[in-house]
Amino acid sequence: MKPDVAEVWTWLDQVPDPEIPVISVVDLGIVRDVQWADDELCVAVTPTYSGCPATRVISMDIETALRDHGVDKLRITTRISPPWTTDWLSDKGRDRLTEYGIAPPRAAGGPAACPRCNSTNLDRISQFGSTPCKAHWRCKDCLEPFDYFKCI
Amino acid sequence: MHDNATFEFLCRMGDNTLVLGHRVSEWCGVSPVLEEDIALANTALDLIGQTQMWLGLAGDIEGKGRSADDLAMLRDVWDFRNLLLVEQPNGDFGQTLMRQFLFDAWHVRMLQALTGSSDKRIAEIAAKAVKEASYHVERSGDTVIGLGDGTAESHGRMQAALDLLWPYVGEMFICDDVDEAMKSAGIAPDPNDLRAGFDSHVTQVMTDATLLIPEDDFAHKGGKNGHRHSEHLGHMLTQMQWLQRAYPGASW
Structure with missing residues (x-):
C-alpha cells in the first residue's frame, strides 16, 4: 500500500504538538517534506529550538501515526537548514493558539x-x-x- | 591536518555550549525567582541542544564512530576544549548572568561569522544556533544592566563579578594554530576580528549598568587548547559524567 503524499499530509495534520496540543505538527511548520523513495516514506522534520525536548517525542508521534495508517517502511530525518522560523506557523495554527x-x-x-x-x-x-x-x-x-x- | 583542526574547532564550539549549559542547569530549581529559574533552564536547554549538533558533527568528521554523547560523557578534563570562562563556578545569580553576558556577546558574533562558513554543515548549525544566541544576549545584557544599575548591594556584586571574570575574556580572541587553519580554509573567522564588535557592545552595556571594565587586560588561557583548565572543570565533570562512568552504556 502506497498512499498519496497529499493524504499523508492530512494524516500528519492530525498529529498534535505534544506541548501545545491544540495545534498540529503541520500547523507548527516543522514537517518540511514528505515523499516516497521507492516503497519507503521519507519525512523530514525540523526542530523548533535545538534543545527542545519535544522534538524526539514529535518524531515518535509521527512514526506511530503513520504506522497506524499502515505505512510500514518509514524514515524520519532531521533537517536543520533552513532553520525553523515562526513564519511557518499556519494561519489555522495562529487562530488556535489565540483561542487556547x-x-x-x-x-x-x-x-x-x-x-x-x-x-x-x-x-x-x-x-x-x-x-x-x-x-x-x-x-x-x-x-x-x-x-x-x-x-x- | 585539515580535518583534525576542524575536529578541534568543533570540540571548542561544542564544549563551550556543553560546559556552560551544564553550569547554567545547576540553577534548575534553586533560582531566586520562578521566572529566572525557567529562563536559566531554557538557556541551558538551548546550549545543550547546540552541543548535540557541534559534537555530533565533530564525531562524524573524526570518523572513529564517536557520538556526541561519547564525546560529552567519556572524555576527561584534558580533552575538553572549552574556554576557561564557561567552566567558572556559578557564584551568585549576578555572577552567573555576568558570565553569561560575556559569553553571549562573543558567542553571537562567532555564530554570525560562522553562518558564512565554507563548510556548509557548520554554516547550517550556526544559522540555527544564532537565533537562540540572539535572545540569550538580549536577556543577559538586560539583566546585567538591571542589576548593575540597581541597588547598592546588586551594583557591588555585579562589579565584583565583572572584576572576577574579566581576566577570562581575552582567551576568546586568541588566535592559535587551529584558528589559523580554520581561517585559511574559510571555515571560521579570525577570533581577533570579533573583538571590536564585542568591545563596543560590552562597553555600551557596562556603561548603562554603571559598571567599570577593569583596565588590566591580563588574560588567563589554556582552556580552548586544553593545556591547562582551571581546577573547576574536573569537579564539574564528576557530576556531569557520573552516570555514564558508574554504569557505562546506561540508557533509558
Whole structure:
C-alpha cells in the first residue's frame, strides 16, 4: 500500500504538538517534506529550538501515526537548514493558539493583544516561558499572565 | 591536518555550549525567582541542544564512530576544549548572568561569522544556533544592566563579578594554530576580528549598568587548547559524567 503524499499530509495534520496540543505538527511548520523513495516514506522534520525536548517525542508521534495508517517502511530525518522560523506557523495554527490563550508570534516582537481580554496594555515578564518557544507576558488590564509564542 | 583542526574547532564550539549549559542547569530549581529559574533552564536547554549538533558533527568528521554523547560523557578534563570562562563556578545569580553576558556577546558574533562558513554543515548549525544566541544576549545584557544599575548591594556584586571574570575574556580572541587553519580554509573567522564588535557592545552595556571594565587586560588561557583548565572543570565533570562512568552504556 502506497498512499498519496497529499493524504499523508492530512494524516500528519492530525498529529498534535505534544506541548501545545491544540495545534498540529503541520500547523507548527516543522514537517518540511514528505515523499516516497521507492516503497519507503521519507519525512523530514525540523526542530523548533535545538534543545527542545519535544522534538524526539514529535518524531515518535509521527512514526506511530503513520504506522497506524499502515505505512510500514518509514524514515524520519532531521533537517536543520533552513532553520525553523515562526513564519511557518499556519494561519489555522495562529487562530488556535489565540483561542487556547497563547498570543501568536508577530514580527514586531511582542503580542498584539491579550489573548483573554484583547487589551493592548501589556508588559513583558520574561523572554522565557513554559517551553523554549514561548515568552512570559502579562496583561495590565485583566491582570492575567499569558504565554506569547516568540517570533524567531 | 585539515580535518583534525576542524575536529578541534568543533570540540571548542561544542564544549563551550556543553560546559556552560551544564553550569547554567545547576540553577534548575534553586533560582531566586520562578521566572529566572525557567529562563536559566531554557538557556541551558538551548546550549545543550547546540552541543548535540557541534559534537555530533565533530564525531562524524573524526570518523572513529564517536557520538556526541561519547564525546560529552567519556572524555576527561584534558580533552575538553572549552574556554576557561564557561567552566567558572556559578557564584551568585549576578555572577552567573555576568558570565553569561560575556559569553553571549562573543558567542553571537562567532555564530554570525560562522553562518558564512565554507563548510556548509557548520554554516547550517550556526544559522540555527544564532537565533537562540540572539535572545540569550538580549536577556543577559538586560539583566546585567538591571542589576548593575540597581541597588547598592546588586551594583557591588555585579562589579565584583565583572572584576572576577574579566581576566577570562581575552582567551576568546586568541588566535592559535587551529584558528589559523580554520581561517585559511574559510571555515571560521579570525577570533581577533570579533573583538571590536564585542568591545563596543560590552562597553555600551557596562556603561548603562554603571559598571567599570577593569583596565588590566591580563588574560588567563589554556582552556580552548586544553593545556591547562582551571581546577573547576574536573569537579564539574564528576557530576556531569557520573552516570555514564558508574554504569557505562546506561540508557533509558
